[in-house]
Amino acid sequence: MNQTAPPLLEELTPAQAAFEAAYPDFSATRALDDLRAQEYARLDRLDHVYLDYTGGGLYADCQLHEHHALLSGNVFGNPHSRNPTSLAMTERVERARAYVLEYFNAPPEEYEAIFTLNASGALKLVGEAYPFEPGGHYTLTFDNHNSVNGIREFARAKGATITYAPVTAPELRVDMAQLEAALAQAQPGKHNLFAFPAQSNYSGVQHPLTLIEKAQAQGWDVLLDSAAFAPTNRLDVHRWRPDFVALSFYKMFGYPTGVGCLLARREALAKLRRPWYAGGTISIASVQGDGHYFSEGAAGFEDGTVDYLNLPAVEIGLRHLAHIGIEQIHERVLALTGWLLAQLTALHHSNGRPLVSIHGPTDLTARGGTVTGVFLDRNGAVLDERRIEELANRRNISLRTGCFCNPGAGEVAHGLTPEVMRAFFTGELGLSFAELRDKMQQQYGKHVGAVRISVGMVSNFADVYRLVNFARSFLDRTNADIGPFGGPDHTCG
Incomplete structure (x- = not known):
């Protein structure tokens, strides 16, 4: 066990109790758990962790009916x-x-x-x-x-x-x-x-x-x-x-x-x-x-x-x-996002290096339930976000990787300068996102992709708990340890 890892409890029930003690307003949103069981039961029936709400919301059974x-x-x-x-x-x-x-x-x-x-x-x-x-x-x-x-x-x-x-x-x-x-x-x-x-x-x-x-x-x-x-x-x-x-x-x-x-x-x-x-x-x-x-x-x-x-x-x-009430949804998203940020930023390899670098605020000040960042190996190198998504898929976790159709925020987050970016737009031939990624790494040692996790209306504590446990699986590992990305590649989505 990594001795520098945060004290994330191994059992879901005590972990949730600690979470609710830290975020007492979450208890006012329990009706959303009942709603999930009644209208979104397919999530738990199929044992799926859905954390791509910024990509698309989920529909209730009653809407279809x-x-x-x-x-x-x-x-x-x-x-x-x-x-x-x-x-x-x-x-x-x-x-x-x-x-x-x-x-x-x-x-x-x-x-x-x-x-x-x-x-x-x-x-x-x-x-x-x-x-x-x-x-x-x-x-x-x-x-x-x-x-x-x-x-x-x-x-x-x-x-x-x-x-x-x-x-x-x-x-x-x-x-x-x-x-x-x-x-x-x-x-x-x-x-x-x-x-x-x-x-x-x-x-x-x-x-x-x-x-x-x-x-x-x-x-x-x-x-x-x-x-x-x-x-x-x-x-x-x-x-x-x-x-x-x-x-x-x-x-x-x-x-x-x-x-x-x-x-x-x-x-x-x-x-x-x-x-x-x-x-x-x-x-x-x-x-x-x-x-x-x-x-x-x-x-x-x-x-x-x-x-x-x-x-x-x-x-x-x-x-x-x-x-349902948008205020209730907002309160739930805020609490889950706060816990998720605290846990991810507390994860460190045994040598003290951080596992996750967040692109954006690491607290709840003027922010919503979208959390984006990169995973770093024990040497500080960026882990291939595409491989992370592949491994998440095996655990039935839906998250998103890429640049999220927002190049401006991504370029600043990755430290890409105007001079570097202009170099990719000097020719008449087009360039795919996969080609941009490869050239950026080869020529400048920079990255253009990240991992995005987003919570929403019927997210629950078990969802973010499982995501953090998944993140812990990368502690003290390198790109070589987690294996290569199997493809196919995607566009900047």
Whole structure:
């Protein structure tokens, strides 16, 4: 036994008792254990430890039953008509839309709820239609999902200035001095867009929502990516008043997976100019007249026919969350994350070297339930995260490895400089993530991948307990000891 390891009790029951003594507020969330046994019983029946909630939420059995009962008990048709099946479906679609606004406390007289394929689709809607212009700005934080980074290509094409506000290691929080300097560059009369995540999908850092009002006061429209935040935190749109909010429903409650949403303030929505039109988005169009008029409001942004049979499942899922209570979910996630961080950071090899290096905060200050880092061997070398995932799979543990579609946070966490990164974008030929990983290690001795563990609504103590015991299996071992990665490799997911 490694004498420097933390006193993690070997039996689950006494370990949980010690955990609950350290986190007394956890006892108020016991209803979630009953919910797990009733609605998510497949987790324990299949002996599975699910720790990829930032990748996707889990659905309850009752969500499926209610949705399937609705479909089997009714005849629904395409809502773009006035026949009985169409009217019935339209009513359900608008019910879902209204409840989305209600759940997020977005006043319907001030905000529109626009259904999209996913959160990325919501972000693209804003990016392609925002009136970027020479003299205008697109400012964003290093810590952003690639779907937010991608908006820079729309801004670049229209001549806007693109500015990144960096994050600083080791906690990966925004450098406020540099962000404030960037926000001060807005020119009166020009269009300026500022984008940031409420919670990092990489590190779990929760960036201050007070940035919304601060940016707006200086002439910025604000795009808030809430995909990683909304599953375990209360987002009060009326309180914070962002101009645009991107949402992912499957990350919140697992089902359905093909629907996202853009919440848009009507005043900000009026600034957008769509570069094309499709069925469903126009009031009229003419071939011979060579013209078209967009529909008003949400309809002008919902391309083609919405995923109408799945939209009632959105209302069902949101009501499921509302019944549970997001505060209860938040409290559970906070406690489990605190224990997980304490245990992982206390693990040391027998020579005193740490086993885990966390990318982000190591305490609960302004952070969520996403924990990312690298495992280090007894000599301080990074253990291959792909092999760690392979070994986790053998124990029925679902975690995630890669760069998590957030290159900015990852580059800072791994100590990668602009000069190093630019060297990989000088040629015309593309580069896969696997090739980047290999070249980075060979040429610079650096890494680009990490291990991400994320807890969520029905995580329990046994889940994080088993994860920590799994982590302990790497004490005093090297890459040679754990064996090579068996493949196949994956993209930067």
